[in-house]
Amino acid sequence: MSQMRYSCLMAVDRDHVLRSAAALLTRKSTATMDEVAKAAGISRATLHRHFAGRDALVRALEALGIAECEAALDAAGLDDGTATDAVRRLVREIEPAAGLLAFLYTENQLFEGEEQNAGWTRIDDRIAALFRRGQSSGEFRIDLTPAWLTEALYGLLASGAWLVQSGKGAPKDFQHMIVELLLGGALRHHAPRREEP
Amino acid sequence: MSQMRYSCLMAVDRDHVLRSAAALLTRKSTATMDEVAKAAGISRATLHRHFAGRDALVRALEALGIAECEAALDAAGLDDGTATDAVRRLVREIEPAAGLLAFLYTENQLFEGEEQNAGWTRIDDRIAALFRRGQSSGEFRIDLTPAWLTEALYGLLASGAWLVQSGKGAPKDFQHMIVELLLGGALRHHAPRREEP
DNA sequence: CGCATCTGAGACATCAATGTCTCATCCTGG
DNA sequence: CCAGGATGAGACATTGATGTCTCAGATGCG
Known part of the structure; x- marks a missing residue:
């Protein structure tokens, strides 16, 4: 009662x-x-x-981050439409959690041990599957592995959160910065792509 | 004597x-x-x-990281040829230091204080200048700010170092992964670029 | 009001990492 | 060989964060 x-x-x-x-x-x-x-x-x-202690707090934050991440994955509907659009939706949905994710990303304590939270694996797999789908459909290039694209997305989210945090970037540009760089890169598309010897 | x-x-x-x-x-x-x-x-x-202590050790590592970074910037010859090629050379030269940079990047202690080592500002400026040069020459798109491209490069270097570290990526692919994603993005160039409403 | 519960403040012990010190030993140049 | 400097091992105190405990006061509810 x-x-x-x-x-x-x-x-x-x-x-x-x-x-x-x-x-x-x-x-x-x-x-x-x-x-x-x-x-x-x-x-x-x-x-x-x-x-119970700092460790428990960090673990709880980890669980929160995983939950928000999975909620964002659900809300983004990764299986709908083109993979490109799905990535856009994913970044938009995950933005509110980016700061927390950046913190967890640098909290090495969480990954140094033997077993890490299975939630991360689930998330990794879902995101990697999205990139793999984009490769199968011909949208994404195949010389960049899904694992790398996934890891790169994490890194860009952390960098974006940090840039906004430090005031060197506007929050409204967050999604655009990350999506455009991740998908399109820094080059203008008509620019010559020269190989270096 | x-x-x-x-x-x-x-x-x-x-x-x-x-x-x-x-x-x-x-x-x-x-x-x-x-x-x-x-x-x-x-x-x-x-x-x-x-x-003298842990703090002094970390500071010394910071100085080492800055020195290696600036050496890489010098060796890359950022002012020579196209900005695109300069970025390729930069990533190649900076690769050996990527692990150390990733560590320093997450060592928030270094950036939480009032004054941070001026070396980072010098490095930021030189890299940002490279991206700005690429924008002026028409190689790089102008909707992504040099500050963002610089920060994104750091994030990708850290992600790449982490991927190799964890065995999920091959060291030989390091430069290719980072350069291709940073410059070209994940999309195949002939893929349609649809906007989301 | 009276009871139960939760909370804030602080005292206290613990613990791990750190910084300091001593001393025996090793090594090397003269 | 020998003297001086450098090292390794370990004892010791310090420090800062942490975990635990108590107790008085606030809050809420019948």
Whole structure:
């Protein structure tokens, strides 16, 4: 009874704490538990009541990032229309999570261990499948592997988030920057493509 | 006299320690001073005789990364020939330093403070100038800013280093992967470029 | 109001990494 | 051979973050 109400309230607060932590750690990845607590407007004691420790907090953020990522993948409808358009939709849907993903991307702790969260593998596979579909349909070039295109997308998302974060780029350009570079590259299409000896 | 011999020997050893540390921290960025010392084949005491502390070590690695980067920029001859070819040469020259750069790129400690090493600004400016030259010559599209192309290059270098590191990509493909994606993008050039509403 | 629960503040112990120091040993040039 | 500098091993104190605990006050609800 009161137990149920308890868990409900906790869930709400927990989500708020999680998002505050994500916002802070995105800017300052070395922030201390004190700072995380202050950023969420709670005390360190309460923070520990939600997350057993820093490790648990990071793991929870990882789960949040995976969930948002998979939600973006679902919302983008990767199997619909051309792969090109699907990539555009994917980047647009994933943009709100880009900052969090950039943080997780640099949190090597998550990947140094033996087993990493299976969620990343699922996401990798879905994105790689999208690029593979584009290659099969003839839209994408085949000399760049799906694994590389996937990894490159992560890198560009992180770079884009960082550029916006630092004020050297406008948030409104985020999708355009990433999609255009990823799909079209820096060259103008009529430009001569000279090989180097 | 013996002071001179001293500093000479130290310089050699120091460089060896620095490169060992770079190799280790590239793989495990949270490595402890003990591990760094063991990786270099020296004791922790000797490590401290070379670098006052972890912070000094990271700063030295930063200086090394900047030096290697600027050396690559020099070797690439960014002002010669087409900007396209200059980018190819740049990526080729910078490849050996990519792992170290990826480590420094995620070492937020270096950028969170007030003043960051002016070397990065110099490097940013030189690379951005290259992209700007390519835009002026008509080689590169102008809707992607030089600042973004520069940041994207860093991101792709880090992604490429990570892909090779994890064994999901071959070292021999490094230059090709990065240059082709950065310049040409994922689309085949004759593919239709549809806009999304 | 009275009870239960949650919270904030802070004290406290713990723990890992770090920085410092000493001393025995090794090596090398003279 | 021998003296001086460099090294390795380890003891030791320090430090900063972390995890745990207590207790008083706030909040909410019947």
